[in-house]
Amino acid sequence: MAARNTARKRAFQILFEGDQRGADVLTVLADWVRHSRSDTRQPPVSEYTMELVEGYAERAGRIDELIAQYSVDWTLDRMPVVDRNILRLGAYELIWVDETPDAVVLDEMVQLAKEFSTDDSPAFVNGLLGRLKDLKPSLRRE
Numbered sequence: 001m002a003a004r005n006t007a008r009k010r011a012f013q014i015l016f017e018g019d020q021r022g023a024d025v026l027t028v029l030a031d032w033v034r035h036s037r038s039d040t041r042q043p044p045v046s047e048y049t050m051e052l053v054e055g056y057a058e059r060a061g062r063i064d065e066l067i068a069q070y071s072v073d074w075t076l077d078r079m080p081v082v083d084r085n086i087l088r089l090g091a092y093e094l095i096w097v098d099e100t101p102d103a104v105v106l107d108e109m110v111q112l113a114k115e116f117s118t119d120d121s122p123a124f125v126n127g128l129l130g131r132l133k134d135l136k137p138s139l140r141r142e
Contacts, residue, residue, distance in 0.1 A: 007048035015085040082117040
């Protein structure tokens with residue numbers, strides 16, 4: 001499932017870029033798509049990347065509420081930008097994408113944290129997303 005792995009990584013990069021630039025993630029996504037179509041050196045943006053970014057954008061407020069509510073001793077604005085955006089992507093896919101097994105989401109997000117963030121980040125990401133996984137049935141009803 002290397003294609004899904006790449007799609008998640010690109011979706012994370014788009015969320016991260018939007019956060020860093022203070023730009024809407026859908027605008028960043030459109031920029032990535034436009035660049036990939038006009039410059040053959042740029043990799044294409046997959047359908048799954050688009051689905052992840054668009055799905056996150058649709059529920060961004062709720063996702064940030066959940067992350068803030070269930071993170072212990074961390075406010076959203078104090079979290080490292082990398083961790084915050086891995087959690088945003090993971091929360092969206094975990095709670096609202098039924099086709100992806102929960103264990104896959106957790107593993108993929110922990111791998112992103114290992115690749116892009118601090119030594120403490122994988123455990124933080126795993127713990128918070130694990131909590132959201134346990135609460136998933138009630139979170140989807142809200």
